[in-house]
Amino acid sequence: MPRNLDLTALRSFVAVAEAGGVTRAAGLLNVTQSAVSMQLKRLEESLDTRLLERAGRGVGLTGAGEQLLSHARRLLEINDDIYRRLTSKDFEGEITLGVPHDVVYPTIPGVLRRFAIEFPKMKVHLLSSFTKGLKEQFRRGEADVILTTEDSREGGGETLALKRLAWVGAPDGQAWRARPLRLAFERNCIFRPGVQRRLDEAGIPWEMAVDSNASRSIDATVSADLAVSARLEGTEAAYLERIDHGRSLPELKEVQINLYVADQGHGPAAAGLADMIRSAFASS
Template identity: 60%
Template structure:
């Protein structure tokens, strides 16, 4: 009887999600050689290659893709059993703050996995602007926050750096109009940079919508009445990145940063932070 090792499967899933051994090793707190050795043992046990190493970016073979879904389920079941039988002391609430525009696609998956691992813990998700989330964190009202910023402040860590994109209605033409009609929140951290880029490029603009409601912004933009800016890969299905061919200025890049409290429940909060770290680095 041959048995799969959960630790090895966890490393395999991390490499598949993060796209490489180096990133996986950082998330798992292992050395690169240790992760590589685990993957080698797994391939020897199954007798098939799992990773396609023919290109610079590591990909999965057909067998690796087939194993991945099983590996996820085995790891999740392992974590659920361990949490239910050994982690009963973890009860209470964690307050997680995330800007509205980066909730998807990562946060729902993280919350689902965390709920399986710590069924007695409640995660209270709040969404707001980066400035407000940082103020709440400073007041001790949030345990973990994610932010979208151009720089990292003391006490935080950068999970990923992604380009900022112009977004509009699918197939829309609002981006061609001059003055360019913009939809922004009053406290949107991207607003000043986008306006400065337009001014520097000589593109006339006007504020079409100024609101505190992200839903209002999305509705206006999806109706092709204005354009907006979002981090690459976070746009919802009813919006799309504008292929403007250089007619709109480049917006540079933004960091997705994480700040974690150092007060109490470090172990369970650390688990949530680890899952957020892995999810956003995989984006």
């Protein structure tokens, strides 16, 4: 007799596998951790096999879990496509989302995937720029939703997270020991003046090693161990690492990640996108 898989449990399984833990998956699915755990338990019982195993603070896939994951994704894609085609509210058009390039990863790709499922006829135009430029575009009505990284928020803004700036350099690099300290920041980087001020207050001489507004030029200089920079904790690229400077460099400030949504725009689509961003940062 054929048996049916529980799609809700499969969705929880895929979310846990992709998020690396039950807590993050629960936040992405907007359900409780206990609900996710119960669904996973039922799924394992129905298949009579272990799918997940603890791996440090997170979870990993067993061999059976790895085998199930690709099938589960395909099943959910088919389910979501059917549901979308038959129940679409027909929101059509384009929505513009502005995000500073240093907070695009790891949160925004998942938000864009979820938005594409729930609003299939809406196109998202992603602007990746500096906070100052994004706020100017938002004021001119050229962006519907923006994220910013700043010391405080303006009226109408909503703080989603606080993240501390951390010194970053090349893996096993030594550039942080040099004096004057060589810095690499984009010209319009909102963190640049504050970092320079903290070095001045600490009596540490510094100089700019590169003068560019190209992020790749900055990262190339830092990863070559020719300079250091600062990034929000958790957003540094794989080819950079936080510097264990042992108090040889000053501690840096906390920065707000703020959300702004235009008063007039795409209604439910903009509101839905904003809710997805809130949920993603709440679970990160």
